Amino acid sequence: MADIEAEALAQQLSERSPAGIAEQIRRMVASGDLSAGMRLPTVRDVAQEIGVSVGTIAQAWGILREENVVETRRRGGTRILDAEQRRARSFGGWASVDLLMHSPDAALFPPLADAAAKALNHQDFNRWSRENITADLQKVAQQAWPYQPEAWTAAGGGTEGLWMAVSAAVPAGEAVAVEVPAAPGVLDILRDAGLTPLGVGTDESGPLPADLQTALEAGARAFLHCPDGAFADRHTLTAERAEQLRAVLADSSAAVIEDDPLGPLSAADPASLAALLPERSLRVSAYCRAFGVDLRTAVIGGAKHLVDAAALSRTGGLGSDSRLLQQIIVSAMKDFRTPRRLELARERYTLRRRLALDSFAAAGLTARSAAGSWSLWVEVPEEQTAALALSSRGVIVGVGSAAYTEAPPKGLLRLSVAQLPEDAAKLDELAQLIAQAAEGTLRTAPV
8 A cells, every 4th residue: 555745634724723633534534545455654854845834744743643644654654544443442242332322432522632721820719709600601592592581690511500490490399391301411400400300202303282271181291302412312302393392381371491412413393482482481402512521611692680590509509610611611712623523523423323323224223313303223023022122232222211211102212323333243243132132032131
């Protein structure tokens, strides 16, 4: 395999940051412009050709090594790894893949070092005061908000934001209408808050108006839903369905809680019910899956009386989020590299979902997933039995009954697609394990 010269490589590199250079080379490998076994030029030669420091190229090569795109040998230089080598280096067995909690792939996070440095140098860093949300984060959030809310506050991640929202909208001991299948952990949040969840079924267009009407007649004080179907089995909320839901809510005083758990990573473009009923709505948008759990930050926007109540629910209104974390998010969102990295992450998550659906269909499994969903749902005769059998092989998955207020019509397993390998052979292996578990023929692995 012929190597590539520094001059030829430089002509294809328009980026000048380590992350940008690494991303362009990664795309060249994916397209076949750089082939497995090809040796990259020395860092010094590339740096000289494109006019950056040797350290910049060294960092780019380091990113590629971490992502198993290349390997560097003392005398062999830096070479492109082939697909089999990448699989061998990156896959640590199914026990190492989070199929249950829907945690993101850290390798797809945007670069944060520069954003953190800027946040540390911000004029408000360590200023002895407290505010519910920084003005900068509010401006960033507004750019993606589907309407103009009356008020804003920040929360320590999507889970806390959702807790604050339901605490503000519904007194303990009351009922909440919630779309099902619900997002991971949502039913537990509601029950832990002393609330009774009432399920609202969904179809391809979103929550079913008739089910919402039934829940309201049963006493639901709020309606919790996820418009982009972030963990759904089939829907993204359509404008027509949002209008139908608004009509159902018109004769009630129930609040609307709109959950946006993927935040900047959402691959869908749904309608917004909160935008139709802004005077009694809260929307929670989280940045955790886009930037990582250590930057756990979410924004709550909506009707002022509800936002004020949400802020009050945190230690009597005395709680606040670190300005440093908020400013890191702001700096990262303003970084010119971030849109490209977020787009790449969305593409990779979408690819993993599609590859998994293909493998599961080939194995004869009935599997489905909404267009932008991080959840893949598989029908099985006995979900508890299948999940237990899979766990013996290190495959830890969720069960449908945990996402429904009543028993689902069929046995279901829920798997996260976020950390799945982009490897058809490995996904075929997973599909076969699930098929055997569904049939009851998967032998328990010895301890």
